[in-house]
Amino acid sequence: MNYWPLLGIALVVIGFALRFNPLMVVVGAALVTGLLAGFDFVAVVEALGKAFNDNRYISVTWIILPVIGLLERHGLQQRARAVIENMRGATMGKLLVIYLLFRQLTAALGMKDIGGHPQAVRPLVAPMAEAAAEKSHGKLPEGEREKVLAMSAATDNVGLFFGEDIFFAIASILLIQGVFETYGYPLTPLQLSVWAIPTAICAFGIHSWRIMALDRKLVGGGAGSEFLAGSKDIKPATRISDQGDEA
C-alpha cells in the first residue's frame, strides 16, 4: 500500500502547530496529498475547486452578520448584560448549565439551528455569562474574562453535539444507518438514536460540573478594586490571523 499520502496529514499537524496561516496549510496539504497519491497538479486543483464549490453552503451562514451587527450597534450586547444584571441570583454557572440543557433538549428535538456561534453565542450567551460572572466575582482580569467567553462557546458545542443524535432524522444517524446497511445490518434510526441518550446524560453531568468548577475558580477583582484599573490597560484582542502571519 502507498503510505505517502499520509504526509499530507503530517503537514496539517505541523502547519497548525507552527501557526502558519491555516488556509495555506490546508491547501498545501491538499496539493501534497493529491500529488503523492499519483494525481497530476491540474487534477488536484480541479478536485479542490470542485469540492470548494460544492461546499459553498457552509459559508452561506455569514449572511446573518449584518443583522447581528446592526442590533449590536443599537445595544444588543448591553441589553443582554442588563437582563442578567437585573436577575436576582443569576450566576455564570447556573446560566451556562441552563443554556447547556436548553441546547441539548432543543437539539434532541431536531431544532439544532436554535443557538450557534454567530447568532446566539456572540450577541447573547457570551455577554450574559460575562455579566453574570462579574456580578458574583467583580470585574474580571482579561485572562479570566476570555475563559468565560470561551466556556460559553464550548457549552454551545457540547450541547449541540451531545443532543442532536437523540433526534433520529439527523444526518449522522442516517450515515450510521447507511454504513451498517451496506454490510448487511439493517437498523432503524430510532434504535440508534436511543443509544445517544446515555452519552447525552454523561455529557450534561461532566460539562455542568466543569462549568460550576470554573465559576468557583474565578477570582475577580471585586468592583472598584485595583484589578479594575489594571484590566483596562489590556489591549483588545488581536485578530487570530495576525499570529499566523508572523510565523
Next chain:
Amino acid sequence: MITYEWLYWLAGAFFAFWSILSLRDQHYGNSAFWGILAGSFFLGTHLSDWANGVLVLALVAIAGLGGLKRSEPETTTNDEREKLSQTFGNKLFIPALIVPITAVAGTLLYNYTPLSETGLFEPRRETLILFGIGVVIALIAAMVWLRPAPLAPAEEGRRLIDSIGWAAILPQMLAALGAVFALAGVGDIIGGAAGGLIPEGSVFLTVVVFALGMALFTMIMGNAFAAFPVMAAAIGIPLLVQTYGGNPAVIGAVGMLAGFCGTLLTPMAANFNIVPAALLELKDQNAVIRQQVGTAVPLWVCNVVIIYVGAFLLWN
C-alpha cells in the same frame, strides 16, 4: 422551486457589498478577497473545476500574504450603545430571534404539513433556505424599526466579517481538503493501519482502539462523518460485530459519539472551535478547545464504557 443557487446569489451579493465598501476604504486585500469569494458564489456553478480551483488558490494567496486587515467602519460608542439599549429595551432581542424561529418553525411546518407537497423548496435543503429567508425578514424588520443610515447594516456586517477574516472560509476549505483526502484514499490507509494494531482476543481493548481511532481520525479530518465509515469498515463491523458478536446499534451510535469527542479537540473543526474564538475576539485561537478538553476526555472514557457495557455485557 427555491434552491441553494438562490442562497448563493444572496450570499454573493453580501460578499460583493463588502468588497466594494473595502475598496472605498482602500483595503485592497480585503476588497480582492471578498470580491473573489463573491465571484465564486455568483458563478461557481457555471465555472469549470479548474477555474474554481484557481479561485481557491487566489483566495489562499491573499490570506497567506497577509492581505486581510481588520476594518473600523464608523459605529456607535459603548456609551451610546448603553443609552440605545435602554431606549429600545428587550425588543432588541426580537429581530435576533426571527432568524432561528423562521428556520426551525418553518422547517417543522414545511415537513409536517401538506406544504411539502408544493415542492416550494429543494428537497432536504429547506432549513438553510428558511434560514436565508429569516435573515432577510429580520434585516427588513430591523431597518424599518431602527431606521439607521442605509449603509449601516452593510458596514456593521463588514466590521464583523473582517474581524473573522480568512477564518470565515476555513470550514469550507476544510471540507474541500476532506474531499481530496478521500480521493487519495487516506481513509483506507488509516483504517488498514488501525485494523493491524488490534490485540487478538480482547474485546475491551478492541473497543478502546475503535473509540480511539474514531476520536483521532475525527481530529485529523475535523469531522466525525469522514471518520465513521473508515473505522466502521476497519474495526467496528468485522471485529466488534462479526467476530465478537456485539450489538450493532450501540457500536454505531456510540462510536459516532466517541468521534464527536474528537471534534471538540481539534482546530480542524474550524467552524466549532476556531471561528468562535475569532467571533468572540479572543487572543488565543485555541481558547475554546482548551475549555473543551476537560469535558471531551472524560466523556470519551464514558463512551468506551457505554459501548463495552451496552454492546457486550448487556447484550450477550
